[in-house]
Amino acid sequence: xxxxxxxxxxxxxxxxxxxxxxxxxxxxxxxxxxxxxxxxxxxxxxxxxxxxxxxxxxxxxxxxxxxxxxxxxxxxxxxxxxxxxxxxxxxxxxxxxxxxxxxxxxxxxxxxxxxxxxxxxxxxxxxxxxxxxxxxxxxx
Numbered sequence: 001x002x003x004x005x006x007x008x009x010x011x012x013x014x015x016x017x018x019x020x021x022x023x024x025x026x027x028x029x030x031x032x033x034x035x036x037x038x039x040x041x042x043x044x045x046x047x048x049x050x051x052x053x054x055x056x057x058x059x060x061x062x063x064x065x066x067x068x069x070x071x072x073x074x075x076x077x078x079x080x081x082x083x084x085x086x087x088x089x090x091x092x093x094x095x096x097x098x099x100x101x102x103x104x105x106x107x108x109x110x111x112x113x114x115x116x117x118x119x120x121x122x123x124x125x126x127x128x129x130x131x132x133x134x135x136x137x138x139x140x
Contacts, residue, residue: 002053005065009072012036016076025080025087032076036069 012035020028040047051066119127 002055002065005050005053005055005068009065009068013072013076017079020076020080020083025083029077029080032073032080 016028016032019031036047051064051069053065054062055065055068056063
């Protein structure tokens with residue numbers, strides 16, 4: 001096995017994770033894709049030789065650096081997408097707290113509207129399935 005390959009992949013993964021933690025998940029995804037593509041355009045022959053190096057063989061199938069790169073990309077994209085969804089969910093929860101009915105002041109000229117009955121689980125599932133059907137059929 002080529003130790004230099006693993007060292008390069010480790011440094012690459014650490015750079016992406018540091019950007020993810022300290023800067024932004026979107027920027028880390030962009031850097032994750034742009035950095036290897038830019039290096040491949042600048043140095044095509046060394047990059048193709050590096051990516052074709054066989055690291056080991058599993059059940060007779062050689063595992064090259066390109067396979068390790070794709071595995072690293074999928075793992076890092078999963079982490080980036082999970083962090084984005086988690087931050088979106090947490091921010092969505094904060095905005096709902098700020099827009100509650102109790103925080104609004106009601107003047108004497110405003111009319112109080114009756115609140116709608118809360119949706120049942122069955123109604124929520126029906127709404128979700130209808131919107132999913134619209135999306136799957138190409139509608140908005």
